[in-house]
Amino acid sequence: MLKYIIPTIMLMPLTWLSKNNMIWVNSTAHSLLISFTSLLLMNQFGDNSLNFSLLFFSDSLSTPLLILTMWLLPLMLMASQHHLSKENLTRKKLFITMLISLQLFLIMTFTAMELILFYILFEATLVPTLIIITRWGNQTERLNAGLYFLFYTLAGSLPLLVALIYIQNTVGSLNFLMLQYWVQPVHNSWSNVFMWLACMMAFMVKMPLYGLHLWLPKAHVEAPIAGSMVLAAVLLKLGGYGMLRITLILNPMTDFMAYPFIMLSLWGMIMTSSICLRQTDLKSLIAYSSVSHMALVIVAILIQTPWSYMGATALMIAHGLTSSMLFCLANSNYERIHSRTMILARGLQTLLPLMATWWLLASLTNLALPPTINLIGELFVMMSTFSWSNITIILMGVNMVITALYSLYMLIMTQRGKYTYHINNISPSFTRENALMSLHILPLLLLTLNPKIILGPLY
C-alpha cells in the first residue's frame, strides 16, 4: 500500500517545488501515473482480500473505489485549471495540496483495515473538502454550505466513534480480517438499537439518506469544480463503502432496523428525482440526481442480498464517473457564461457540437441506458428489491422514468433549441475539456464490456 501512499504524499512537494508554469503539468501527469499503478490492485484473488499489512488491505469492494479515487485526481486537476488561472501562485499550490491531501486520506480510508483508522480518515477527509468549498467556492453561500456539510457529517459520525470503541471493547478487535470471524449476532435490545443507529447514521448522512440530504445540494453547488467532482464521485461512496463494511457486524438487527431507512430511501428517491424536474440551477439538478442514485444504493445495501450488493457496488462506480462528468460539463458551461442557470445557456449544440456529444453520453449514462454499468447497477438493485418485496417495483419503476425525464430535460434545455444572443461569443471547447470528458466516459464505456470487476466481493 505504501506504493500508493508515498507517491501521493510526494505529489505535495512536487507541487510546491515545481516551476511556476509547470505545476499543473507536473501534478496532473504524475497523478495520472499513480492512477495507472492502482490498476495493479486488480490482481487479486476473487473471494479473498489482498492484504498488504496489518493496516491496509484491499478486496474486490474497495479496489474499484480506490481506482476511481486515484483516477479522479488528474481529472480534478485538469478541471480546475481555468478557474484558478487568476489566483496567485501560492493559492494555486495550496489548492492542489488540498486536493492531494484529500486524495491521500481517501486512499487510506478505502484501504483501512482497522475500523478506527477508517473512522479517523473518514473524518479527516472532511477537512480538505471544507477548505476547498469555503475558500474556493464562488458565491457567498459557500460559507453556509461548508457549515452544513461539516456539521451534518460530524454530527452523524460522532456516535460512530462511540459505537466503534464499544465494539472494540466487546468484540476485542476492529481489524477487519478478524472481525469477520469474531462477529456475534446482535440481539434485539434497546442498547443494541442505539448501537446500530450509531454505526449507520454516519454513513446515512454521507450517502445521503433522503431526510438528511440537505447538505448535499448546498455543498455540491457551492463547491468549485474539483470539490464537486470529488464530493459526487468519491465522498458519497465513502458512505456506501462504510455501510457495506459495517453491516457485517450488525446482523441480524439489520433485518428490522433497516425498514425506516428503506422507506425513506424509496420515497426519497422519487422525491429528489421529481425535484430535479423543477430545478433551474444546473449544478443543483445534478446534485439532487446524486441523492436519488445514492438512495438506490442505500436500499440495496440495507436489504443485504448478494445481487443487491453487486448492484450497489456497480452503481457506486457508475454514478461516480457519471456525476463527476456531469459536473465537469456544467462547469464548462459556467466558465463561459458565469451562470449556472440552465435557461440562460441554451442551444449549445449548434455552437459546441463536440461538447454536445459529451453531454449526450453523460445524460444517457445518467438515465441508465443499457448496456452501461449504470443500468447493470440499477437493474440488479431493482431485481433484488423486487424479490425482497414485490411492491417496490412500482416505486423503482417510477423513479427510473423520472430519472430519464430529468436527464433528458437537462440535455434538451442546455443543448437543443435556439441559442440565445448572449452566448454568441463563447470560446470553443478546449482540448483540456474534451480530454476531461473523454477520460470520464472512456472507463465508463470500457467497464460496460467487463462489468464483473466492479461487481464487488459477492460476484
Added chain:
Amino acid sequence: MERRYWDGKVSEIKKKIQSIFPGGAWNPLYDTSHLPPERSDVVIRLEKQQGAIRVLVVERDHTYARASTVLSVGGIRQQFSLPQNVQLSLFSAEFLRNINEYLAVVDDPPLDLQFNPSGYLLLASEEGAAIMERNVKMQRQEGAKVCLMSPEQLQKKFPWINTEGVALASYGLENEGWFDPWCLLQGLRRKLQSMGVLFCQGEVTRFISSSSHMETASGEQLTLKRIHEVHVKMDHSQEFQPVECAIVVNAAGAWSGQIAELAGVGNGPPGTMQGTKLPVEPRKRYVYLWHCPQGPGLEAPLVADPSGAYFRREGLGNNYVGSCSPTEEEEPDPGNLEVDYDFFQEKVWPRLAQRVPAFETLKVRSAWAGYYDYNTFDQNGVVGPHPLVINMYFATGFSGHGLQQAPAVGRAVAEMVLEGHFQTINLSPFLFSRFYFGEKAQEHCIL
C-alpha cells in the same frame, strides 16, 4: 447589504434602471419609462420558479425624484403609426387592467392604479387626415378600438371643442386613458422585492469586459465583447462594488446613451457597427397643471391638437394637465429640471385656447419638468441585444411613450434573453442594428 465581492450568479444590472430577469418558464420583463425614464423599473414575473436567476437592479436615485416614470403624464394609447407600438400598448393595457393578478404580493393591499379609461382624442388637420385614416385602419387591424370622427360628430360629442381647422379626429374607445405611474412603479418594485430581486442604490461607473475576435460568414473580422463585471459606485463615496454578471440590461432611460458608451458601444470608426452609438439622449419636457372652472367635463379624453399641444383632465375639480412638445429650435436645455413658464404663455396657452375656448380663462397652478429618453434616430424604442456587446440588452429610447409600453417591452426582453427571439410581439424593427443599417422605424404620432 454588505458584500465584499459579490459574484452574482447572474446579475442584470442596469444603471439607474433596473431590469430584472425572469427565471423560469415564462417571465416577462417589464420596463416602465414614460416621460424620460430616469429610471425604469422592470418587473419580473416568475411563473413557476423563484430564484432561478439572480437579478440586481441598480438605481441611482432611490427616491425616484427625477425619474421620468413618476414625472410622466401617465397616458396610455394605442393610436400609433407602427403596428408594433399598437401591439405593445394593447398588451400593456391588458396588463394594467389585470394588474392585481400580475403583481399580487401575499399580504399586501391590492394596487389602485386609478386608471381613467377616457381615451385619447387625436385631432388632424387637412394635411394629416389621410395619414390618420391610414393609421386608424392599421390600429383597427391590430385590434385597437378606435373610431374616426368628422368635425360635426366631434362637435356633437364634445361641445367644448372648437373644431376649426380639424378635418378628422380619432378617438380611442377602449384601453386608452391615463393612470397613476407612481402606483405602477411601486407595484412593480413591491412584486420584485417579493420575488427576491435585489435592489441596490448606486451608479454604474464601469464595465469590465473581454473581447474576442470572430469572423462573420462573409469573412469580415469582428470584435465581440462580453461584459464580465460591472462596477457599481456607492452613493456619496468613492467605493465601488464589482458585481460579476452574466447579462446586463440597459434600461437607463435618458442616460442610456452614457451607459452604452461605458460599455463600449460606439467606440469605433463612424459608419461601422462598432462606431454606431446609441442615439438616446435626455430631452426636457414640461408639464403644466392648471385650473379652469368652465373647462371640459368628466368625459374629456386626452386631447392632442395638430399643433402639438395636448391636455387631459386631472382629478375631479376642473384641473387639467397638459403641455406641448417643443420644436427642434425651442429645445430646452436638459441640464436641469427647471420649468419655463414663458413657454406656457407663448406656446402652449394660445394653442389650447384656440382649441378649447373655455381655456382662455385658465390659471396655472403648478408645473414640473421631466426627461424624455429621446431617440434621435426615429423616436421609437430600442429593444433587444447589441450585436457586438453580446450580453448587453437594451430597453430604452421610447421618447415619451415608454411608460405605456413598459409591461410589454419587459416581456419582450425576457423572451429575447430566454428564448433568443421575440415570441409574442415581433419587435425586430426595434433592434439596435437598425441604427447601423439606417432602417428607421419612424413613429409619427409623438406627443
